[in-house]
């Protein structure tokens with residue numbers, strides 16, 4: 189079953205497996221525990237291997253597993269997206285565009301067509317960088333992730349999945365199988381905004397998702413989730429800012445006040461792409477805009 193891929197440019201010799209089922213992939217992970225890595229598109233993993241940040245002896249390719257690549261919507265249950273679904277299939281899905289436009293908006297701001305053709309939603313989440321674009325909207329939508337191990341299955345809130353840069357709650361012999369998003373309710377609106385240094389093909393310096401539910405008269409904010417990316421070790425919710433908005437009419441003064449609180453709650457670091465101070469200011473600006481853009485969709 190294994191094929192030697194020793195000739196891959198600049199990569200050391202390794203063995204690659206091509207399972208056809210989730211069970212087969214889990215058996216391989218178990219057999220080569222600690223020395224194997226799974227990959228889907230490889231757009232995060234292979235650059236890390238080329239930089240020698242990781243040198244797994246075995247690679248397990250998830251692309252040939254049909255049960256990881258699907259988009260299914262049911263009115264009562266909501267949306268399920270297989271972890272191995274390429275980002276471009278999410279971008280092109282008409283049901284996602286209609287029912288969860290915040291996701292379409294998010295993916296349209298990611299990478300390039302070529303990368304989106306192979307990069308997957310599961311890979312984006314499992315790579316667990318603080319700037320991963322799909323994390324803020326999925327958390328804002330109240331998504332859960334289905335994790336499968338050899339003997340058990342469990343679901344965790346996307347919000348509880350991340351433990352630090354590159355770290356998640358996944359056990360070593362466990363895979364993310366699917367993303368589950370609750371059915372949209374009426375009067376819910378959202379937006380995801382991303383600030384990058386370059387116009388295209390760049391990771392977020394700051395990403396902000398806002399998702400709000402209005403009352404039946406569309407005046408009062410019944411509920412809101414704001415999720416900030418790239419300003420803490422994991423995607424974070426500025427809960428004090430959310431609390432300021434809940435139960436109120438969202439006028440300009442209140443939105444500005446909440447955005448300022450969100451910027452105070454953010455915990456960014458200085459790095460090569462931005463200073464912490466600039467990131468905080470961008471949280472303030474993007475939080476206002478994300479809430480206003482959500483309201484423009486009412």
Ligand SMILES: Cc1cc2nc3c(=O)[nH]c(=O)nc-3n(C[C@H](O)[C@H](O)[C@H](O)COP(=O)(O)OP(=O)(O)OC[C@H]3O[C@@H](n4cnc5c(N)ncnc54)[C@H](O)[C@@H]3O)c2cc1C
Nearest residue numbers: 226228229230231232233298299307308311312314321364
């Ligand atoms: C040029 C370029 C531009 C990019 N632009 C963006 C961008 O704008 N926004 C952004 O967020 N990202 C961006 N990325 C990063 C990357 O493309 C995405 O994160 C992509 O979604 C990763 O998916 P993948 O399938 O390629 O992951 P892979 O590289 O295959 O895997 C990533 C990690 O997840 C693990 N993994 C994958 N699938 C599973 C699974 N089902 N269960 C358990 N573990 C799993 C792998 O072991 C690995 O550790 C960019 C990358 C490149 C090269």
